[in-house]
Amino acid sequence: xxxxxxxxxxxxxxxxxxxxxxxxxxxxxxxxxxxxxxxxxxxxxxxxxxxxxxxxxxxxxxxxxxxxxxxxxxxxxxxxxxxxxxxxxxxxxxxxxxxxxxxxxxxxxxxxxxxxxx
Amino acid sequence: xxxxxxxxxxxxxxxxxxxxxxxxxxxxxxxxxxxxxxxxxxxxxxxxxxxxxxxxxxxxxxxxxxxxxxxxxxxxxxxxxxxxxxxxxxxxxxxxxxxxxxxxxxxxxxxxxxxxxxxxxxxxxxxxxxxxxxxxxxxxxxxxxxxxxxxxxxxxxxxxxxxxxxxxxxxxxxx
Numbered sequence: 111x112x113x114x115x116x117x118x119x120x121x122x123x124x125x126x127x128x129x130x131x132x133x134x135x136x137x138x139x140x141x142x143x144x145x146x147x148x149x150x151x152x153x154x155x156x157x158x159x160x161x162x163x164x165x166x167x168x169x170x171x172x173x174x175x176x177x178x179x180x181x182x183x184x185x186x187x188x189x190x191x192x193x194x195x196x197x198x199x200x201x202x203x204x205x206x207x208x209x210x211x212x213x214x215x216x217x218x219x220x221x222x223x224x225x226x227x228x
Numbered sequence: 229x230x231x232x233x234x235x236x237x238x239x240x241x242x243x244x245x246x247x248x249x250x251x252x253x254x255x256x257x258x259x260x261x262x263x264x265x266x267x268x269x270x271x272x273x274x275x276x277x278x279x280x281x282x283x284x285x286x287x288x289x290x291x292x293x294x295x296x297x298x299x300x301x302x303x304x305x306x307x308x309x310x311x312x313x314x315x316x317x318x319x320x321x322x323x324x325x326x327x328x329x330x331x332x333x334x335x336x337x338x339x340x341x342x343x344x345x346x347x348x349x350x351x352x353x354x355x356x357x358x359x360x361x362x363x364x365x366x367x368x369x370x371x372x373x374x375x376x377x378x379x380x381x382x383x384x385x386x387x388x389x390x391x392x393x394x395x396x397x398x399x400x401x402x403x
Contacts, residue, residue, distance in 0.1 A: 120349070165272070167350045170301040170317045189298050192276030199303065 113226050114138045116157040118148040119186065120166040124211075128161065131215045132222060145174035157181060158226040159206075161218075164189050175204065182206045182225060186213070229401065231260050235373045238396030240364045242344075242376045244388065245401040250379060253401045254342060255285055257375065262288050266338045267331040267372075269295045269324070271346035275312040293336070295327045298346075318350040321359050328363055332370040339367050343377035344391065345384055357390045364394055 115137045117128045129139040140155055142148040144166045160178065164171050164187040175183060184207035185199065196208045206225050209218060235241060245253045258266075270278055275296040282289050294312040297320075299305050305314045313327045332339060341363065347356050360376060367374040376395065378388055380402070392398045 164302045165298070165346075165349055167319075170319075172300065172302050172304065175302075185302065187302075188272065189302075190273040190277040190281075192274065192280045195274060195276045195299075195303070 112136055112138045113159075114140060114155060114157040115222060115226070116140045116142060116148065116151065116155070116160045118142040118145065118160060118166070119163040120144055121163070124163070124186075127215055128218065131219050135219050135223070136228065137222070144168040145171060149174060149177055152178065152181075159184060159222060161186055161209075161222075163187070163211075178204060180204075184209055184221070184225065186211055188212075229256075229399070231257050231375070232264075234397070234399060235375075239372075240367060240374045240376075240395040240397075242378060242388065242391050242395045242398045243401055244378055244380050244398065247379050247381070249402060250377075254340075254377060255281075255287065258282070258287050258340070259285075261338055261340075263291070264338050265291045265336045266293070266340055267295065267328060267336045268292050269297065269328060269339070269341045271297050271318050271343060273342070274299045275309075275314070279311075293331050295324065295331065297324055318347055321351070321355060325359065325362050325366070329366050332366055332372050335370070336372055339363065339372050339374040341374070341376045343379065344387060345377070345379040345381070348384060348387060353387045353390060356387055357394070360391050361394050 115132050117125050119125050120143055125141040129141055132139045140151055142151050146168050160181055160183045162183055162185055164185050183204045186209050188211040199205055199208055275294045296312050297315040297318050300314050301317045315324045315327055344356055364374055
C-alpha cells in the first residue's frame with residue numbers, strides 16, 4: 111500500500127511540483143496550504159511524513175508542530191538558517207530533515223525515500 | 229553605488245533589487261555601513277545565519293543590532309540575546325515596530341529593513357505600507373536613515389508604487 115506524504119506550503123507551484131514528483135515515485139500525496147489546513151487534514155489522514163514550509167501566513171509553524179503527534183516532519187525553508195541552528199532543529203522531536211529552498215525536486219524525492227522508504 | 233552619498237540629502241530610501249543579485253547587493257551595502265550603527269530587521273534570514281554570513285564575508289557586526297522576526301516562527305527563542313531582539317513573527321507588526329523604536333531611540337544611524345518582499349508573504353499591501361510609514365516616521369524623529377529592501381517582481385509592483393510615495397527616493401540597484 112502506498113505511503114502518504116503531506117506537503118504543506120502556501121505556494122501552489124511548490125505543492126503541485128512536489129505532488130507530481132512524489133506521486134510518480136509511488137507515494138500518495140495530500141496537500142495543505144498552511145499550518146491550520148495541515149492540522150485540519152490530519153484529522154482525516156495520517157501521513158508517513160509531512161513536508162512543511164517554515165515561512166507561511168497564518169499560525170506560525172512553532173505553534174503547529176507541537177500539535178502533530180508521532181508523525182515525521184521535514185522542514186522546507188527559504189529562510190536562511192545557520193548550521194548550528196539546523197543541527198539544533200534536527201534534535202527536536204519529530205523533525206527529521208531540513209531542506210533549503212530552492213531545492214532540486216529529484217533530490218527531494220530521494221530524501222523522502224530515505225526517510226520513509228519506498 | 230555609495231549608499232551614504234545617496235542618503236546624504238534624502239534620508240529614507242526603497243532599494244529595489246532583482247532576486248538573483250539580492251545577496252550581493254545587501255552585502256555590498258552592509259560593507260559600506262560597517263562603521264555605522266545599524267538596526268537590521270531581518271525577515272528571511274535568521275539572526276544566526278546573518279551572523280555566520282557576515283563573519284564569512286568579514287563584515288563586522290559590532291555596531292549592528294538585529295531584530296529577527298523569523299526565528300520565533302519555527303523555534304523557541306528568547307525575547308533577546310546578545311545583539312538581537314526576537315519578534316514573535318512577521319504577523320506581529322506592532323511588536324516589530326516597538327522593537328525598532330526601542331533600538332532607534334539609542335541613536336542608531338541606520339535602519340535596514342530586509343525585506344518588504346518577505347513581509348508580503350504574511351501581510352497584504354496595506355499593513356506593509358502602514359508599517360513603512362510608521363518606521364519612516366520613527367527614523368526621521370530619531371535622525372536615522374532608513375533603507376527598505378524589496379525584490380523586483382510583478383506581484384510586488386503595487387506595494388512598491390505605494391511605498392514609493394512615502395520614502396524620499398527609490399533606488400534601483402540593478403541600474
